Structure formats: structure tokens, C-alpha cells
Amino acid sequence: MNEKDIENLTLESYENEFSFKENKSNLNISFNRIAFIFFIFLMVCLIYSIKVFYLGSLNSKILQKKTYPTKVNFRADIVDNKGNFIAKTVNTLTVGINPNLIINQRKLLINLQLIFPDKDFSNIKKKIKKKKYFRIQKGLNQDQIERLRHLGDKAIQFEQQITRIYPQQNLFSHIIGQIDDENNGISGIEKFFDYELKKKNEPLKLTVDTDIQFLIREELIKAQEIFQNIGSASILMNVNNGNILSLVSLPDFDLNKRQNIQDVNYINRATKGVYELGSVFKTFTFAAGLNEEEIKLETPFIDLEKKIYCAGRPIGEYDDKIPTNLTAEEILIRSGNIGSVRIGQKVGIERFKLFLENIGVLNKIEFDIEEVGQPIPFRWGKCKLATASFGHGITTTPLQLAKGYSIITNGGYEIKPTLIEREISNKKEKKRFLKEGVSEKVNSVLRKIVSTSEGTAEFANVLGYEVGGKTGTAQKSINGVYSKKKVNTFAAVFPMSKPKYVLIVLLDEPVPNKEYVYHYRDGRPSYKGNWRNTAGWTSVEIAGKIIEKIGPILATKYIELN
Amino acid sequence: MKKIILLLAIFLLLIFTTITKNSAKKIEKQIYNSKENLRILEQKYEMVLLDFHYLSSPEKLMEYQSRYFENELKEIDITNLKKLSLIQNEIQIEQFIDLKNE
Numbered sequence: 001m002n003e004k005d006i007e008n009l010t011l012e013s014y015e016n017e018f019s020f021k022e023n024k025s026n027l028n029i030s031f032n033r034i035a036f037i038f039f040i041f042l043m044v045c046l047i048y049s050i051k052v053f054y055l056g057s058l059n060s061k062i063l064q065k066k067t068y069p070t071k072v073n074f075r076a077d078i079v080d081n082k083g084n085f086i087a088k089t090v091n092t093l094t095v096g097i098n099p100n101l102i103i104n105q106r107k108l109l110i111n112l113q114l115i116f117p118d119k120d121f122s123n124i125k126k127k128i129k130k131k132k133y134f135r136i137q138k139g140l141n142q143d144q145i146e147r148l149r150h151l152g153d154k155a156i157q158f159e160q161q162i163t164r165i166y167p168q169q170n171l172f173s174h175i176i177g178q179i180d181d182e183n184n185g186i187s188g189i190e191k192f193f194d195y196e197l198k199k200k201n202e203p204l205k206l207t208v209d210t211d212i213q214f215l216i217r218e219e220l221i222k223a224q225e226i227f228q229n230i231g232s233a234s235i236l237m238n239v240n241n242g243n244i245l246s247l248v249s250l251p252d253f254d255l256n257k258r259q260n261i262q263d264v265n266y267i268n269r270a271t272k273g274v275y276e277l278g279s280v281f282k283t284f285t286f287a288a289g290l291n292e293e294e295i296k297l298e299t300p301f302i303d304l305e306k307k308i309y310c311a312g313r314p315i316g317e318y319d320d321k322i323p324t325n326l327t328a329e330e331i332l333i334r335s336g337n338i339g340s341v342r343i344g345q346k347v348g349i350e351r352f353k354l355f356l357e358n359i360g361v362l363n364k365i366e367f368d369i370e371e372v373g374q375p376i377p378f379r380w381g382k383c384k385l386a387t388a389s390f391g392h393g394i395t396t397t398p399l400q401l402a403k404g405y406s407i408i409t410n411g412g413y414e415i416k417p418t419l420i421e422r423e424i425s426n427k428k429e430k431k432r433f434l435k436e437g438v439s440e441k442v443n444s445v446l447r448k449i450v451s452t453s454e455g456t457a458e459f460a461n462v463l464g465y466e467v468g469g470k471t472g473t474a475q476k477s478i479n480g481v482y483s484k485k486k487v488n489t490f491a492a493v494f495p496m497s498k499p500k501y502v503l504i505v506l507l508d509e510p511v512p513n514k515e516y517v518y519h520y521r522d523g524r525p526s527y528k529g530n531w532r533n534t535a536g537w538t539s540v541e542i543a544g545k546i547i548e549k550i551g552p553i554l555a556t557k558y559i560e561l562n
Numbered sequence: 563m564k565k566i567i568l569l570l571a572i573f574l575l576l577i578f579t580t581i582t583k584n585s586a587k588k589i590e591k592q593i594y595n596s597k598e599n600l601r602i603l604e605q606k607y608e609m610v611l612l613d614f615h616y617l618s619s620p621e622k623l624m625e626y627q628s629r630y631f632e633n634e635l636k637e638i639d640i641t642n643l644k645k646l647s648l649i650q651n652e653i654q655i656e657q658f659i660d661l662k663n664e
Contacts, residue, residue: 084615090609165612167612169621211620214619214620214621464640555640555658
């Protein structure tokens with residue numbers, strides 16, 4: 001083949017075989033995919049950015065919470081409102097044995113037996129055989145430390161530990177709670193403020209007053225001897241700021257002994273105990289009636305029945321001597337059940353329910369310890385309204401009762417019960433649940449319940465303190481069935497001309513004492529042989545004794561100087 | 563002459579620096595010792611305070627009262643208490659508790 005032929009051949013083959021075509025459709029699919037993925041990424045980034053901005057703009061509680069440097073073997077002290085120690089941390093030494101370093105086991109055990117004669121050494125021998133480090137004794141005293149050091153045995157090892165000392169022993173057991181061996185709070189304030197106690201330098205200051213707490217506890221112990229009640233509770237609270245000056249629940253326990261208590265009788269009755277409290281609720285019904293302008297103090301209730309029926313169940317008066325014609329004020333003074341039902345019916349379900357929610361007796365309360373009871377929920381209906389109006393079929397805790405009475409008597413301003421002394425900020429305006437003048441009207445009636453012979457609480461009429469309040473006697477419900485056992489409560493407020501304190505006294509299952517001598521406060525001769533198991537003859541008597549004791553302290557120590 | 567002055571100045575500065583450093587070291591040591599002493603004293607104070615709070619707790623006070631002052635300490639009726647106030651250099655006596663609301 002010559003050169004010309006080759007050229008022709010090449011050209012022919014080029015023209016026939018090479019053909020380039022752009023695959024437009026494929027390129028389009030790829031671009032859309034990339035754009036779609038990019039869009040997804042953009043959206044994810046956008047969502048996260050919005051979330052980051054949102055979180056950044058929030059006044060987060062986590063950010064607000066102060067962070068403190070980590071400390072080893074540290075737990076801040078707890079003091080009362082005057083700086084007296086309630087819980088104190090003391091550094092102690094614990095001695096342990098490392099069996100791998102023992103040279104002469106027999107000699108070591110003899111020496112240890114001389115230092116700790118009460119120890120069970122058969123158990124220690126068993127532990128040595130396991131060849132693992134173990135502790136022998138916590139909280140060594142100076143003499144024991146010196147004697148152990150003089151032994152000079154490498155197997156004996158010391159550990160720095162902290163021990164919590166409670167100089168007031170039983171006095172604040174239900175408030176303070178306990179810690180475990182690893183410095184973790186397991187109940188009460190010790191648990192709720194565990195983080196702060198481990199990190200903060202300053203002691204945790206409570207609102208409670210040791211002297212008042214002691215006096216109230218003493219009176220409750222005496223009450224237990226008189227009325228043989230299985231337990232009792234008391235709360236003393238400032239009605240204007242919710243500061244709790246005393247919170248006692250009996251029976252209590254010695255915090256220094258670190259008992260593992262399983263008995264339910266040892267629950268904190270003041271905050272965890274959920275009870276039907278009876279007639280103390282009538283004050284709420286009465287206040288709701290005044291607030292909703294359904295009644296006035298002098299509104300007449302004519303021809304009140306002695307007994308009414310709701311869903312086939314009778315509702316009667318506790319005292320047949322209660323007249324059939326009463327004013328609204330008299331209904332509360334004489335603690336009339338039927339009259340309270342009528343007031344409740346005037347208020348109506350929705351408004352009564354909202355009122356109880358506002359004053360904080362219906363739902364679980366937020367508090368400074370975890371041991372808080374949950375009022376038993378129920379479905380509202382006509383019968384429920386009737387029974388709730390006089391405090392039956394409705395439950396709450398004594399703490400919430402104290403809150404409710406505080407709001408009713410302080411002018412209707414919201415308060416939050418607290419055990420921790422906090423700086424009061426005046427910036428926030430308090431919510432007000434009662435209309436102008438309602439509180440004053442309720443207070444005047446509460447005072448009459450104590451100061452007049454028609455009232456049910458004359459044993460609490462301590463001269464000089466203008467005590468007011470309302471009694472509540474309720475049958476105890478055991479496994480959903482009403483028993484003959486009672487829960488007797490008295491909610492006292494004083495001084496009534498300018499309320500400052502609310503005192504709740506609850507006796508669980510008291511029994512009348514016929515040998516106990518009652519001294520009337522109006523000069524009448526003493527009385528012995530009481531058979532009535534009502535709050536007026538039990539809780540009120542104890543509340544009167546308590547106010548007599550703590551009154552001078554409250555009047556002088558907490559005096560407001562102008 | 564200039565060189566001598568410069569050398570002298572450097573020499574003096576060296577001496578001053580040495581003296582200052584030594585003094586600072588001494589003061590630091592004193593501060594450390596004081597802090598340690600303070601820490602020990604604080605610990606002792608806390609323990610004494612704990613003792614005091616225990617011994618003056620209401621329970622203990624009641625115990626002492628019944629043991630040593632049974633007849634000497636008595637309750638005072640708050641209605642018998644009076645308030646003294648100084649108004650225009652004159653002492654005025656008022657009831658501590660206002661009994662008009664009773």
C-alpha cells in the first residue's frame with residue numbers, strides 16, 4: 001500500500017467511527033441530587049443555628065446556677081436563722097487494714113484487740129483471709145490514733161473522711177435528712193441541696209429557729225402523753241414571706257445514730273402526710289364566697305336542714321344545737337356543715353376549684369425537701385363540691401394548709417413556703433388572689449372563733465397575742481373506709497389585727513383523756529373528765545400551750561422596730 | 563566618669579533588687595505561717611463553737627435550769643412587760659403588748 005492509500009483509509013475510518021454526544025439527562029440528575037443534599041444540609045444547619053440562638057437568648061437555669069470548684073471531703077455546715085449549728089462537718093480519720101502488707105498477723109490482731117476491745121475479731125480474721133483492703137473503725141479519737149501510729153505496722157492505713165455531727169439530735173431530723181457513707185445526701189435538705197452543700201464555702205442558712213422548734217416539739221411530746229396519739233405535726237410559718245420558723249413531725253429520730261427507718265409511722269407528717277383535714281377547709285369555702293361576692297358576713301341562711309343527702313349519703317351537723325338560721329359569719333364561727341355546703345353551692349364547682357388551686361391546697365407543692373405528699377386527685381361533681389365545702393372527701397398536706405391560711409390572712413398575696421433564707425427581691429410584684437377587704441373580713445371571723453364562747457377554739461385564746469383560727473376534726477380513712485380514729489387539726493393565725501404567723505397543730509389518732517384538767521382562759525373553773533374527741537378539746541389546747549411558750553420569743557426576738 | 567556612674571548604678575540596683583527579693587521572701591514566709599496559724603485557729607474556733615452550740619442548745623439549757631436554777635428562773639407574763647421609750651429627753655412607759663384588740 002502506497003502513502004496515498006493509507007491517508008484515504010485513515011480519513012474514512014475517522015469519519016465513520018468517532019461520534020461525541022453529550023449525555024444531558026445524566027448530568028441533570030447528578031446536579032439535582034447534589035442540590036438536594038446541599039439543601040438538606042442547609043436546612044439541618046439552619047435548624048441547629050436557630051436552636052443555638054434560641055438557647056443563647058434564654059436565661060437558662062443551668063447558666064444561672066452558680067458553679068463551684070470541686071472539693072474533696074467537704075460538706076458545708078447547716079445553720080439556723082441565728083447561725084446556730086444544725087449540721088456540722090468534722091474531719092475524722094478512719095483506720096483500715098491492707099492484708100497484703102501484714103508481716104505478723106497474730107501480733108497485729110493482739111495489738112488491735114487492745115485498742116478496740118469491743119470489736120468482733122473473728123470477722124476481722126475472715127476479712128484478712130480475703131486479702132482485700134477493709135476498714136476497721138471510723139471516727140477515731142486522738143488516743144486511738146496515737147496508739148495505732150505507735151504500732152508502726154505498714155498494714156495499718158489511715159483515711160481522711162468527713163463525719164456529720166448534728167448537735168440538736170432529733171430536733172430537725174425530718175427537715176435535715178441524712179447522708180450516706182460516700183457524702184451523698186439521701187433525704188431532706190441534705191439530699192435536696194446536695195450539690196450546694198458539697199461545693200459552697202458558706203454554711204447553708206435555714207429559716208428555722210432552734211429555740212422555737214424545741215419548745216413546739218416539747219409541747220407535742222407532752223400532747224402525745226396526754227392524748228396517746230400515734231403521731232403529730234406542727235408548722236409555724238410567717239404568713240407574709242413563707243419563711244418556716246418551725247416544722248416538727250413526731251415521731252422523729254436521732255440523726256447522729258444513722259438509723260435505717262422503714263416504719264411508715266416515721267414519715268414527715270407535716271409535708272408528706274396527706275390527710276382529710278375536715279372543718280379547717282370551711283375557711284376556704286367562706287373566703288371563696290366572700291371573694292366571689294356570693295356572700296357577705298351578714299348574709300342570712302334561713303331554715304338550714306339538720307341533714308341533707310347526696311347520692312344517698314347523709315350530711316349532718318356535728319352538733320345538733322347549731323341553730324337553723326345563721327348568718328354566713330355564724331356558719332364559720334359555729335362550724336356548720338350544712339351552711340358551708342350552701343356557701344359552696346353558691347360559689348359553684350369551677351370557681352371553688354380555681355380558688356383552691358390558687359391558694360395551693362389542691363395540687364402537689366414545690367418545696368425545699370423531696371418528702372412532699374400529693375393530695376389525692378378526684379372528680380369534681382355536685383356531691384364532691386358539697387363534701388369539699390366542709391372539708392371532707394378532699395385531702396391535702398399540713399404544709400399546704402399553712403400556705404392556704406397564709407394567703408387567706410395576708411391580704412391574698414401569693415407566698416411560697418420555704419426553709420431556706422433567701423434575699424428578698426422587691427422587684428417582683430406578688431400575685432394577689434383575694435379582692436380588697438376579703439382578708440380583713442375572714443380575719444375578724446377567725447378571731448371570733450377563738451375569742452367568743454360560740455367558737456370552737458377558746459382554749460387557744462392566749463392573752464396578748466390576738467389568736468384567731470379554725471378547728472378541724474376528721475375521721476381517718478384507712479384503706480378507703482372511714483374509721484372511728486380521728487385527725488384533729490387546728491390552724492391558728494396571730495396576731496389577728498396584723499397577721500404575722502400561722503401555726504398548724506395536727507394530732508394523729510388522739511384519744512380523749514378523762515384525767516386531764518382543762519383550765520379555761522376566761523376565768524371559769526377548771527374542768528376534768530372530757531370525753532369529746534374533737535380538735536377543740538385536743539389540738540386547740542396544745543396550740544394554746546405552744547403560743548404561750550413561743551409567743552414571748554416571737555414578740556421580742558422578731559419584733560419590728562420602726 | 564560616665565562608665566563609673568553606670569556601673570555604680572547597676573551595682574546599686576543589683577543590691578536593692580537582692581534586698582527587696584529577700585524581704586519579699588521573708589514576708590511571703592510570714593504570710594504563709596500566719597495563714598497556717600489562722601487555719602488551725604479557725605478549726606479550733608469551729609470546734610469550740612460546736613461545743614458552745616451543743617452546750618447552749620435548748621435541751622441542755624432546760625437541763626441546767628432544772629438542775630441549778632429551778633427556783634431562780636420563772637416565766638414572765640408578756641402582759642406585764644413594759645416598753646421604755648425616750649421622747650424629748652423624757653422616758654415614757656408603755657405596755658409591750660397592745661391589749662385593746664383583746
